[in-house]
Amino acid sequence: MDWDKLRIFHAVADAGSLTHAGDTLHLSQSAVSRQIRSLEESLNTTLFHRHARGLILTEQGELLFDATQSMLKRIDAATARIRDSEEEVFGKLRVTTTAGFGALWLAPRLAKLYESYPDLNIDLMLEERVLDLPMREADVAIRMKEPSQADLVRKRLMSIRMRLYASPEYLAAHGEPKTIEDMAKHRLICQNPSSAQVSAGMLLIQELLTHDVEQTLTVNNYFGVLQAVISNLGIGVLPDYIIEDFPTVVRVLPDIESGEVPVFLAYPEELRQSKRVAAFRDFVQEEIMAHRRSRKAMGAD
Numbered sequence: 548m549d550w551d552k553l554r555i556f557h558a559v560a561d562a563g564s565l566t567h568a569g570d571t572l573h574l575s576q577s578a579v580s581r582q583i584r585s586l587e588e589s590l591n592t593t594l595f596h597r598h599a600r601g602l603i604l605t606e607q608g609e610l611l612f613d614a615t616q617s618m619l620k621r622i623d624a625a626t627a628r629i630r631d632s633e634e635e636v637f638g639k640l641r642v643t644t645t646a647g648f649g650a651l652w653l654a655p656r657l658a659k660l661y662e663s664y665p666d667l668n669i670d671l672m673l674e675e676r677v678l679d680l681p682m683r684e685a686d687v688a689i690r691m692k693e694p695s696q697a698d699l700v701r702k703r704l705m706s707i708r709m710r711l712y713a714s715p716e717y718l719a720a721h722g723e724p725k726t727i728e729d730m731a732k733h734r735l736i737c738q739n740p741s742s743a744q745v746s747a748g749m750l751l752i753q754e755l756l757t758h759d760v761e762q763t764l765t766v767n768n769y770f771g772v773l774q775a776v777i778s779n780l781g782i783g784v785l786p787d788y789i790i791e792d793f794p795t796v797v798r799v800l801p802d803i804e805s806g807e808v809p810v811f812l813a814y815p816e817e818l819r820q821s822k823r824v825a826a827f828r829d830f831v832q833e834e835i836m837a838h839r840r841s842r843k844a845m846g847a848d
Contacts, residue, residue: 549589556612564601565579624815637823638667638668639668640824645675645690646770647768651788651792652789657669663830664826676743677694680699680814681697688811690813691707692808694811698817699816700813700816701813704811710801711803712799713782714796720779727758730758733782734763734764738766747808748786788838812828
């Protein structure tokens, strides 16, 4: 089967339009249309339903699109490995992690990585969904539990805990709780117990809610919880790694915290020799060590 036709088919299926695919491929709409028609004739099937709003894959088209997508991921992986045989660290590195860790801890530190490797381009994907690394949905993952997927290189980076924090202004206006029962007098800011989050955090929130807490503000990520805390809205459940970058936030009820949450860095076995991955891995490990030293100096542990 002609790979060029498959490449054009994939671009059309991805764009849902002959015109948009042509723009991406630097081909005219008529040239793209001829290639699709030729591919359909060679397969003796219809790959697209034509509608006024664009092109929709037929069942046969879906099957072919799945195959071409898998092929392109393998080509991307091979290209990355070939490029990584060079001495320089350059190109795109797709990193996935949770919204909280990515926005509050990782992103503010990336300037140091770019200073060392200006030709490295990070594609930071912040979501709670666990992306499939062996299928190259991402190159590197930082997750709040040990990855279960096979054929991954994994390294435990650190452990975190969920704790209670408030702003000095809020505590001055509403008083500081002395016992967990005192939380009934305060607004609790946290992730909704049913939202995607680490189980240790969910268990802590559930425990707090059993103490007659009537005022709550729930947010679907820790960045939102932090913004509410520093805006003096209440007492928030937040991961302990925020303290270094937000030193004015005060920990309350220091005896109350979640269980330990391990943080792992993982990447596919096939990228073990990747210089881009190695550069990112070493950078994160160095920042973790600096983070630990800073926490120890602050007495945060």
